[in-house]
Amino acid sequence: MSWALFLGCTVPVRNLNYEVSVRRTAERLGLNLKDLPDFGCCGFPLKSLDTQHALVLTARNLALAQAAGHDIVAVCSACAATLAEAEHLLAGDPRLAEKVNGELARINLTYQGGVKVRHYTRLLYEEVGLDRIRAAVTRPLTGFRFAPHYGCHYLKPSAIMDHFDSPEEPRSLAELIEALGAEAVDYPGLKDCCGGGVLGVNEDLAQGLAFAKLDQLSRLDVAGLVVICPFCNIMFEGQQKAVAKKHEVQLKVPVFFYPQLLGLALGFSPDELGFKLNRIKNKDLLKAMED
């Protein structure tokens, strides 16, 4: 099967390590990802200002995928939830769909419904499955402990996520980490928000949320934090120095995108997975991958 790869705005410009590891791991696991050059912003940034215009921008992407005959796999959690929500809203409200199609007609597009949208992590969990991932591992990450970070829009709102995992007791990412031979640790702040959604409006609040989790992780014996969303990455990796300075603490928590770890376990080298672009290195992990 093939999926249209929805990169969103941030990943293809700021998280090339994430993108390259998604592409390599997908290919290795037999997931055929297609690029649609006309994909653009998912619409989420506009939702706060104008829900209806945002919905048309979102539906534009759904229409492009439909015209190409693909379902969508997204790598940003906000994009994935926004696209899935639009499909859900339009499927349940024919009058709304008609109105949105009236707008899309101005750019010669139409959306008839039925494009399924999933996050890449969910696709790995559901479509490839833990057994096949375990079987594909050639270099298990035995002995390394990682803290999963689910983030918010990967699981919520749960009403549009077909309940593939529980927002209250999420397991999918921990199980995906464990499928690589590593250990996934549970910790009190497991489900806490990164703060990324409010960074542009109130830096103190955003950094406050990021600090709470990073501070907790710096006391745990973990090789790093595992994220699956570019906004979470901005908060935990991009903002880590600023957060440490503001709160007058030392922080050195490596942050990885899950597909980077998956790629290591599938035998790719750190360079092939863009590890040079990870700002906070875990030398033990990188050294283990050279042997």
Next chain:
Amino acid sequence: MADFDLNRADPDFKHEVAGRPGAEKISRCYACGACSARCPIGDLNPEFDPRRLIRLVVLGLKEEVLSSPLLWFCSTCYTCQETCPEGVDFTEVLFALKNMAAEAGFFPPSMSAQVDLLRKHGRLYEVTDFENEKRRDLGLPELTEKPEHFQMILDNFQLGPETEA
């Protein structure tokens, strides 16, 4: 938001809010406060209080609500929405309130800056040769921009007269 003059309250405000897509279920709120108890933003700034915001809407304090910078402090984590025993969908209520605030001219400057970027590039980040060169180095396909679509869809999009929230 300290003292309120209820003589200036707008009794239609709650109906206006409930008429917005996603906010229809606001009338189900029985003020249990589960939303506020689990809100991570409220943890850091107790002034941000979902239950209180719903009460202010129900009381009809339209101007106080729509002009409040607090509306924009939500991180959209959806915890309140998942927690609410009455299915109020408070995150969506807040989107409706932010939409109304924006129409009235109350919005943070970073929000309108994003609209400008979408009109110019169809993305939040401009794609130049510099970005594509970095992509080529990693064997990633070239990115393109399609701003025409965004300009056409957004040509009838307008924010209220700007009054910083």
